[in-house]
Amino acid sequence: MNDATNAIDAVQYAQIAGGACPLSIEYQWINPGLKDTPIALFLHEGLGSIALWKDWPQSLCDRLNCRGLVYSRPGYGRSTPRRADEHWAADFLHHQAQVVLPALLEAIGVSQSERARMWVIGHSDGGSIALLYASAYPDALAGLAVLAPHVFVEAMTVEAITQARAAYETGELRKRLKPYHENVDSAFYGWNDAWLDPAFRHWDITTTLESIRRPLLAIQGCDDEYASMQQIDKIKASVSHAQLVKLPRCRHSPHRDATDAVNEAIAAFIQTHRIA
Numbered sequence: 001m002n003d004a005t006n007a008i009d010a011v012q013y014a015q016i017a018g019g020a021c022p023l024s025i026e027y028q029w030i031n032p033g034l035k036d037t038p039i040a041l042f043l044h045e046g047l048g049s050i051a052l053w054k055d056w057p058q059s060l061c062d063r064l065n066c067r068g069l070v071y072s073r074p075g076y077g078r079s080t081p082r083r084a085d086e087h088w089a090a091d092f093l094h095h096q097a098q099v100v101l102p103a104l105l106e107a108i109g110v111s112q113s114e115r116a117r118m119w120v121i122g123h124s125d126g127g128s129i130a131l132l133y134a135s136a137y138p139d140a141l142a143g144l145a146v147l148a149p150h151v152f153v154e155a156m157t158v159e160a161i162t163q164a165r166a167a168y169e170t171g172e173l174r175k176r177l178k179p180y181h182e183n184v185d186s187a188f189y190g191w192n193d194a195w196l197d198p199a200f201r202h203w204d205i206t207t208t209l210e211s212i213r214r215p216l217l218a219i220q221g222c223d224d225e226y227a228s229m230q231q232i233d234k235i236k237a238s239v240s241h242a243q244l245v246k247l248p249r250c251r252h253s254p255h256r257d258a259t260d261a262v263n264e265a266i267a268a269f270i271q272t273h274r275i276a
Contacts, residue, residue, distance in 0.1 A: 007031055007058060011050065011078070016103040018074065025104055026050060026078040030061045030068030037066040038117040038142060038274070039110065043101075043126030044070075045253075046191040049077030051180045056255045060121070063263050064270060071104060075190045081183035088194040090203055093125060097132035102140075112140070119270055120144040123255065124226070125191070127218075131235070132205060134212045143215035143273050145266045147254045148224055151234050152204040153195075160226045161195045168192070209238040215273040216242040219265060221250025221257060243269060 009029040015022045028050055031037075042057045044050075049072040061068035073096055075082035082088075089095075105115060118141050122130030127149025134144050150157065167173040168188050181187040194200060216239055218232040229246060236242045245265045250257040 007062075012108075013078075014071075014104055014107040016100065016107050018080065021080075023074045023080045023100075025071055025074060025080070025100075025107075027069065027071035027104070027108060030058055030070065032067060034065070034067045038119060039114060040064060040066050040068045040119045040121055042068060042070045043120065043122035043129050044072070044076070045124035045126055046195070047076075047177060047187060048072075048123070048126065049180045049187070051077060056259065059259070060255075060263055060266060063267050064119075066119075069110075074100065076181060076187045078182050081186035082190045084185075086190075087197075088190050090194070090197065090200045092194050093128050094132055097129045098136045101129065101133055102137070115140040117142050121147075121266070122149065123147040124252065125150065128205065131209055131212070134214060134216070135205075135208045136211075138211055138213040141214055143217075143270070144212075145217040145219065145269060146235075147219045147262065148221065148227065148252050149218065149231060149235070150227060151206050151209065151231055151238075153201050154227055154230070156228065157226050158196065158201070161192060165192050165196070206234050206238050209235060212239050212242075215269065217245065217266065217269040218242055219245040219247065219254050219262060221247045221252065221254050223248075223250060224252045226252045 009032045011026050011028050014025045014027055040061055044053060050070050053070055057068050057070050072079040074080050120130045120133060120141050127146035130144045130146050131149060134141055174184060178184045218235045220229060220232045232244050236244055247254055247258045247261055254262045
């Protein structure tokens with residue numbers, strides 16, 4: 001293990017193409033001294049950012065004895081905010097997986113050989129992005145672990161996201177999120193408007209997952225307030241080699257609600273399938 005003083009790099013910024021203007025994406029390396037180890041790439045939830053992960057990526061990378069890479073997607077954290085008039089289309093998660101993520105990896109110099117050894121770890125919307133990335137680039141990763149991912153839209157998800165809007169506009173949610181985002185309205189309404197758009201109700205990536213070839217671990221809490229266990233059951237139906245972990249007394253954020261169980265499950269999974 002590298003010295004604790006070298007456990008995490010300062011936040012850096014990468015520039016990638018973004019239509020008329022380039023996008024600035026904040027990213028950060030964890031355990032950068034472990035140059036010869038695989039990368040664990042973390043993809044945050046629909047309201048997340050580098051800062052909102054808090055110390056979980058560090059704890060998991062220490063458990064795995066590997067490097068980590070975290071970043072805030074455009075619209076989140078200290079990355080380029082979403083324009084006030086910009087509405088994310090129903091394929092916004094596809095765009096993140098197939099355009100933004102590969103562009104970021106290219107911009108920061110993650111080689112093709114490093115990508116082939118990379119473990120992609122995503123939570124919620126980030127889990128969906130991880131699945132879409134693995135579907136589109138089946139050889140550009142070693143495997144993936146997804147926590148509370150979405151693969152189709154359920155009525156209970158729409159209802160929970162509707163309640164989140166009320167909590168943001170009339171409750172304390174905006175105040176709680178504000179420290180983690182340069183433009184908190186950009187982060188919230190980008191996610192919330194996209195999910196509540198009637199056009200998004202038909203979003204379903206279950207058949208897309210059939211092209212995933214690498215090892216896949218899907219974890220979900222039995223008390224998830226945003227989705228039912230059908231989400232990971234449908235992953236298993238589409239990807240027969242997928243492994244499922246269903247955690248009791250756990251809600252939509254397994255890495256916070258059941259940290260030790262999640263770390264052990266991911267560590268055992270990666271140890272079984274690790275190439276080098």
